[in-house]
Amino acid sequence: MRKLFSLAFLVLAFFLGWLLYRSIEEPITFADERAVRQDAVAEQLMVIRTTQEMYRDITGMFAPTFDTLKQVLREGEFLEVRILGDPDDADFDPATAYDTIYRPAIDSINRLGIDLDRLEYVPFTEDVKFDIAADTIDYQSTKVPVVQVGIPYKEFMGRFADARFQRYDQRYNPNAPIKFGDLSKPSLAGNWE
DSSP, X not given: OHXXXXXXXXXXXXXXXXXXHHHHHHHHHHXXXXXXXHHHHHHHHHHHHHHHXXXXXXXXXXOXXXXXXXXXXXXXXXXXXXXXXXXXXXXXXXXXXXXXXXXXXXXXXXXXXXXXXXXXXXXXXXXXXXXXXXXEEEETTEEEXXXXXXXXXXXXOGGGOSGGGGGTOTTOOTTSEEEEEOSSSSOOOBTTO
């Protein structure tokens, strides 16, 4: 009988030890995984922000869809105006002082190593795409283009997409988006920065 009680206490001790280990391991695993996934998504959002800025340089607006964005970046051209001579010189002739050059946007995309085919896909997902929206708003009596691109955390957090993980970080909300831009004001800031 004594051996049975000893064995039962030993099993109970191992079980309680395992529960203690799990209670310590889960928040650490959550914090590590969240950091890795959030950094990868933020990095992809920065690439999208760069391509949106390129699109705006070409068209004067932001792209409302990824298809439009990719098409213009593959086929569009950057306008570059060079000043020949010194405009402060007394003999400066303004009629012949400017040289206009068009450079293909795809050259800049290739130089930066941006993969346009995978641009809209969220890291750590199979085929989930970022939400994208672009518009023009009146801001301080001027029409300005605005853009917003993002995705809710629950879409890329895998097994940590549950709200129960808020107990490890009060700021974590799986329904909140990680995004850059704002449709109500001209801003390209990311909410992770």
